[in-house]
Amino acid sequence: MRDKRGASLPKNTQGTSSKLQWTALIVLVLAIVALLVVLFSQQQDYRAEAESARDTTGSGLSQEAPASSGEASPSPSATESAEEAAPADPVDAATAAAQDVVNGSEDAVINVLGDSTSNTSSEWVYRWAEELGAEASVSVHTWNPEAGTWFPQTRDFGAGERTITIWNGSAIEGNPGFPLELNGMIEPEADLTILNYGHFGQPDVVASSLDELLGTLDAGGEDAAPVVLTAQNPALPTWIGYADTNRDAMRAAAEERGLPVIDVFAAFEEAGDWESLLVDEVNPNDDGQQLWADTVTEFFAA
Secondary structure, three states, X not given: OEOXXXXXXXXXXXXXXXXXXXXXXXXXXXXXXXXXXXXXXXXXXXXXXXXXXXXXXXXXXXXXXXXXXXXXXXXXXXXXXXXXXXXXXHHHHHHHHHHHHHHOOOXXXXXXXXXXXXXXXXXXXXXXXXXXXXXXEEEEEEEEOOOOEEEEXXXXXXOXXXXXXXXXXXXXXXXXXXXXXXXXXXXXXXXXXXXXXXXXXXXXXXXXXXXXXXXXXXXXXXXXOOEEEEEOOOOOOOOOOOHHHHHHHHHXXXXXXOOOEEEHHHHHHHOOOHHHHEOOOOOEOHHHHHHHHHHHHHHHHO
16 A cells, blocks of 8 residues: 555555544444434334323323213212112002002092903902901992993991092993093092903904003003003903903003003913803803902002
8 A cells, every 4th residue: 555655555554544444334334223223212202102192182082071961970879779769660660659559548549440340249349349448448439331420329348547439430341442431430530540351342442442541541651640450361262252362452551551460360370270260251250259359459469
């Protein structure tokens, strides 16, 4: 190697200069690598910070969303108390209301609307009234179909301080259309109404008149008096009164409006030989009427 004047440099000088050049090159490469590492690290930090900020914002919105409604979330104890205070099933509420009328301390007025299974003094309405007479003074008014009004005489049971008045608007071959046609059969002051239909009437007529009757009574309404339907006893196969179809209509109407059902049909079937409980194709005999009365008593005492 030569100097600027063309003279050759010593070999040791040439070696030193080469080492310096390589050292400078390595330092430069290391500096570049270090700079890249720093830039990459900063980029990762920026990305992590951005994701963290985005998560925090989303979480804050989801947490603040309920507060925007202006209503505080109820405490677990408050929710449990509310669930205990009100029955979840409207049928349970209607049943409890009906039971309160029968078993409460206040005087009560009960309207029974039915057919020939409940119209005479030997049938379940009067047997049930006699049982109620153990705790109250009970008077039963009976519908006079010939006069289209009530018999002046009443059947009276018991001598308790509490008074229960039963208006028994039942008639031979009665169907839900009867109370709508016969003025005065529906007692407007009734605290409880029991519908006892199903053995008589064409199914389409029974279904439509039942719907109209329930509407007239405002059955299931918030401020209306409780209404209870009856699933009547089974009839012999030779009976042509559409008992099964009409019973299904009673159950369907009760389910639609959230009304309770006194299941006399089930009580007869559970008794075993239910045919022996009939006096004819459809009407219960003395034992059948007593079973019916016991079923009604059990329903309201439950």
